[in-house]
Amino acid sequence: MSRPIKTVSIVVLASVLVFAVAREGYVKYVQDLIFGFDELERARELTLSGKDLVNQSHYDQAENLFLRALHHKEAALGIHHPEIAVDLENLGGALAAQHKYVRAEISFRRALTLKESHLGTDHPDLVEPIYNLSAICGFLGKNSEVELLFLRALSIKENTLGPHDPGLVDPLDRLTTFYDNHSRYADEAPLFERSLAIKERVLGDHHPAVASALNKLALLYKSQGEYARAEALDKRSLKIKEQILGPGHPDVAGSLNNLAQLYVSQRKYAEAEPLYRRSLDISQKTFGEEHADVAGILNNLAVLYDNQDRFDEAEQLFLRTLRIREKVLGPSHPDVAGTLSNLALVYKKLGRFTDAEALDERSLRIKELTFGPDHQEVAGSLNNLALLYTTQGRLEEAEPLFAR
Structure with a gap:
């Protein structure tokens, strides 16, 4: 015979009451679960909205949502949970986009620390x-730490992938760029060289990416005065590009x-001109x-003619370069200032000091406007103008420019 429904309800109720008494704090436990779910849902919604604002370049508003x-x-x-790192990275990105680098550093550093505590110090997800x-x-000028961080990323990749894996190209290239920027x-x-060797093994000897790497390595050797090594690399790069892309690319x-x-750096002008x-x-x-690339080559050819004392040819090419750059880049572009200085140098050699002075003065104005009064480019223009005054015996005008 089945138990009456009323009796069952009383038994169930009694069981719940007993359980509640036995588990003191059960209600709070359930409330905490609900609270936690609500907090995570709010965080998710705020993060999605923040990312939308980032895509619209509204970084200040995104910062507020990421912070919430x-x-x-x-x-x-809790503040030590590994998932917090993602929110810190979102916040750091929004801060960095607004040039708030000190606060961004705090966010990114804390995110890295959280991931280290969860993953260890040598995990590839730390890169x-x-x-x-x-x-x-x-951005903060902490170059020593930048180097250490790049070296650490490279070490993690090496330990994870081995010394010859293609995944090492990225950290190697970042580190070489850093060293190049600091001479x-x-x-x-x-x-x-190590990065190039990996690219050659993975892509083959005749890949465009290998050719570009050869060009960059040649520039590096050139900067060190190792012209023979640079020449061999430049010739090899040229051959690859001609074979793959065609001679007119x-x-x-x-x-x-x-x-x-x-x-030209070796004064081999006859080889350079063709x-x-x-x-x-x-x-x-x-x-x-009339293209910026055309202007650049014209400028280089004009410099070659100037070095050979072919001043009339140099003048014509510099004038053509100047017209193109003014039209394409605008009359106040730094490349225009450089062309003005080059043309002024030709006029000085021809004894056309009035023409040279006008060009040097205009170049100086552009550089002051572009870089500010204390930049090394401005110092170079001041020196050019002072030397011009000195050549003409205008020492009183030259002296304050040298002093500046």
Whole structure:
């Protein structure tokens, strides 16, 4: 015979009451679960809205939403939970986009620390947060720490992937770029060679990416005065590009220009001129007569003529360069200032001091406007103008420019 429904309800109720008494704090436990769920849901919604604002470049508003999301996540999970790192990275990105680098550093550093505590100090997932922090340290001028962070990222990749894996190319290239920016060419060269060797093994000897790497390594050797090694690399890069892209490709023009500049550095003007002319012909056919790339090659060819005392030819090419750059880049562009200085130098050699002075003064104004009064580019223009005054015996006008 079945038990009456009323009796069952009383039994169930009694059981619940007993359970509640036995588990003191059960109600609070359930409330905490509900609270935690609500906090995480709020954090998720705020994060999605923040990312939408980032996509719209509204970084200040995104910062506020990411900060609120972080607070909700911390309330739900605690401040040491590994998921907090994601919110810190979102916040750090929004802060960095607003140039709030000190606060961004705090966020990215804390995110890295949280991931280290969860993953250990040698996990591959640490590489990206290391890069985030290194970027901020770079903006803050903490170059020693940037180097250490890049070296650590490389070490993690090596320990994880081995010394020859393609995954090492990225950290190697980041480190070589850092050394190049700080003129530490002796440190840069072996890492660049290692990166190149990996690319050659993975992509083959005749890949465009290998050709580009050869060009960059050649520039590195050129900066160290190792012209023979640089020449061999430039020639090899040119050959690859001609075979893969064809002899009339603009990338071939770039390699021709690089090799010509290398010859100019060694005063091998006869070897340089035909390379410049071929590079110019390719660029004009590709881009037209009035293009920034065309202007760059014209400027290089004009410098070559100036070095050979072919002043009339140099003047005509500098004037053509100036017209193109003014039209394409605008009359106040730094490249225009450089062309003005080059043309002024030709006029000085021809004894046309009035023309040279006008050009040097205009170049100085552009650089002051672009870089500010205390930049080294401005110092160079001041020196040019002072030397011009000295050549004319105008020492009283030259002296304050030298002093400045």
